Amino acid sequence: MSRNLILGTLLTALFTGAALLSFLWTPYDTGALVIAERLQPPSAAHWLGTDHFGRDILSMIMVGARTSIAVALVAVGIGMGAGVPLGLAAAARRGGWLDEVIMRGNDLIFAFPSLVIAILITAIFGPGATNAIIAIGIFNIPVFARLARGAALPLWTREFVMAARVAGKSAPRISAEHILPNIANLLIVQGTIQFSLGILAEAGLSYVGLGAQPPVPSWGRMLADAQTMVALAPHVAILPGLAIVLMVLGLNLLGDGLRDRLDPRLRVVRA
Amino acid sequence: MSVSIGSKYPGESRQGRDGAAPRLLEIDRLSLHIHGRQILDDISLEIAPGEIVALTGESGSGKSMTALATIGLLPPAAETRGALRLGGADLLGLSEARLCALRGREIGMIFQEPMTALNPVMRIGDQVAETILVHKAMPRAAARVRAAEVLARVGLPAERVPPSRFPHELSGGQRQRVVIAMAIALRPRLLIADEPTTALDVTTQAQILDLLRDLVREERMGLMMITHDLAVVSEMADRIAVMKAGRIVEQGETRALFREMRHPYTRQLFEASRHRADLPGARAEAPLLRVDEVTRRYPGRRALFAPAPGLIAVNGVSFEIRRGERVGLVGESGCGKSTLARAILGLEPVQAGEITLDGMPVYSQGRPDPSVRRRVQVVFQDPYGSFNPRHKVGRLIAEPFHLLPDPPKGATREHAIAEALTAVGLQPAHAESYIHAFSGGQRQRIAIARALIIRPELVIFDEAVSALDVRVRAQILDLIADLSRQYGLTYLFISHDLSVVRGITDRVLVMRAGEIVEQGPTEAVFDRPGHCYTKSLLAAAPSLPQPPGGGESDAGQPEAR
């Protein structure tokens, strides 16, 4: 196993583990406000200190990981679930009207960055984690659709697909049986990348108040709250950010490591 | 502008004065390892000015690596021993900077794939001029003039192909001419050509070979020519070195080498190159496949306001194949032969005409009819691309069962798989392996097994042996002939390679620009071509010399006829 893969797996496991653990146990209750203990630096009692309401930052980060991972994961699921079939269909009907419609639709979604989608949704339904999921998820659709189509197109001219057509198999069946397994690695790698981008996007949306609403802890909100306190107690602003960086870094390393491992062509290049 | 070349390499002038044969390139006991693996083993070779020396052998024999070693472009991990002298000076010890000064100026190189050998975003004139400019051989304006001259010399005069063209505006043959122009712009003393015509059509190949021959004679360059094609070698080379597994097994003057063929490997290559399969006699039965006035048009790219003119790939083609016949379809790339094959397979709709099998149309109401389709199977060209790498061989060859209304299951299915594998000379146990475990030749056998498994009547071979080395190709052709005898199959054999078609078919169709220009019994067409296009194809195709022991003019003919 490569160093990337090990480090990436460890970091991802660490945060996922912390998020899962937070369902059962956190060092302190994140709902309890203890004003007397506000803005304490890291100590034996509070390993990562406390915020301006006296809440334990470690506990907040653990519960925040839950929000981040949930939002990003569902958003990737939406992107893959809708994008991959669309991309495969476009590739199967390459050059036809269906391909044209799907690709132009993709271009159109690309014109709405996820923040803009979030703004539109929030303007109508008000802010919330669900809206963040939808906004990031919609933006993920064209990413996966383009990727799937681009990877599937050269496969359609390959002779093993021709052979399947000679055997009378239909386009959807060939897509499922021959195309999808051959682009799965690529989709997995892109999935980890979109997952990490989703975490960043969720943090950004929560930071500007379009994502998860209080009292649900989220990393972006913690940073927004810490902003005015940054001179007084820098750790309140630094630590949640560090959590984001490590989580995203872990996912990216995992993606790189998986790519090197799954794609023999790339492994040869590295050798 | 430049320093006299002779002064840089005292060795050459000395040898010249001594009156000994002037040696331009001297490869002296060259060995090459990459990551500890031996690639070249004790290679010794010499090339004199004005001499064409061919390196030949099957893939993996080390011929391309010898070329790369000579021009100093080996991969970084390469370790060499021995000496490689150009005009007496050893190139192996030279610094990268000295090598750069040498490449393009003293040694030029031409590569196999003209479609990708040129920078797509740079004008061809500039690419030729770059050779001159990078060596600071002339001022910019003079370099442009010289570039235009060289392009004209290789057959691309400015009035027909201006130097301001981009590579994508040129055909494959024209691009190869540009690559040659870049290589000879500074009149190097040594030219290396690595499979320079392998990617080209036979008529283009003949033109490029003529051009190379003329250049070598005129400019007194030495030419190291690398090719797997013995026929090309025999027509081009003054001397030949036959390589196998990193060694030169035999080398000598061309005619002498073909006369003597001391090494068994040379003889094997020679025999395999002129191999004719032993076909059973053709039966004249009722027509099986009938292609009637078939036309296949591709719509042009839709422009903004008007539809662009389309491409007519197949234009009103008619022919029939009788049951048990082996019919060849020859033509150059882009002539429409593969499109025609796909139409017969029901993979592409036709705009006009009808394709019927035993009187039943392949298409009914615009959709391919499965009951007709299952009677036709295909073997493709690329032994590496025609299988899904993720499935086991058993599943791969059973795929055509999908065409049957009631596909066999369980033991019947296993039995059919085992039978198909055995028929093509493999073991039933191979069904459990993945495709990457097999060599190119074995993969073509598996492809044939896949085509046979549902007992088709017509099998289409689309360039099915073109990617194989000659000895493997001969074995596969024998297998194909054998299967035709055993199963009474009908073949449509598509190839650009005339000699292959000649050896495996009873009748041949010659296709050009979407139309069939000539058809008839194979031997008759090859011996007395009627159409001028067939004549030019046959004239352009390089041929092997007569076999040693001479006399028998028809040694290649199967006796069993």
Place this chain on the structure above:
Amino acid sequence: MLSYALKRLAILAVSLAVASLVIFLVVEVAPGDPASYMLGINARPDTVAALRTELGLDLPKWERYLAWIGGMLQGDFGTSYTYRAPVAQMVTERLWVSLPLALYALTLSTLIAFPAGIYAAARRGRAGDIGVMGATQLGIAVPNFWFAMLLVLLFALKLRWFSAGGFPGWETPLAALKALTLPAVALALPQAAILARVMRSSLIDILHEDFIRTARAKGLSRRQALWRHGVRNALIPVLTILGLQFSFLLAGAIIIEQVFFLPGLGRLIFQAITQRDLIVVESVVMLLVFAVISVNFLTDLAYAAADPRLRAAR
């Protein structure tokens, strides 16, 4: 080339039309009536009705859509419900902050990424490459608004080289540029990390192409082949990313403006959301989408300029 540009232009027009329709319909389904929202809960129904007429809310949907589009084409973006001021004027003022910020960041990111990417590709596998790749790995993991907070902490609060936020206006160009510097750096670095990686991998792909070998056989050194034949070809995929980056930068600018209290589009749109000033939201979103689509159009043209195959093919 001309027909290619015309075709792209047609796509641009259609995309804009569809996007505007989508935005209009989405805002239409928004619950709540702007007129009653503006006047408060206690407003009398006839006052609300009068305001609805004044705002044109009682007209049929398609008429309002056409009026909105027609107005925008003439530079009239409507009137803000809350401020009772022309939206066009409000947006123009804010654009003078957001647009320079995005362009500043784009310039910085290109200036950092291109040399870094080319350098790393040229020294592939060696220490320099590993260093650059490590830095970019970190760069893409850092959220830009958090990075912005760190910059404020270090350069504004500790070192006091820059102010922590605010914008003095373009009357004093140098001061304005200075105020935009920290935000631009915060925006640019993460984007530069992505761009550098794309540049590197695209260049490495190109260096495996046959024509690089041809160039080496002509006598070009590794370095010459990289610069003369590699970089220009590698630029073609990089251009796509550069086009995409602009939309990310514009969106990112909206967030970064919050960190530095910059009076840009971001501030405007968040105020508008809290006040349910939908006409402002609608217009700003349309403007952002317009910017993204036009930049994509320009990218397509740049693509064709860089690649002669595209020019001819269509």
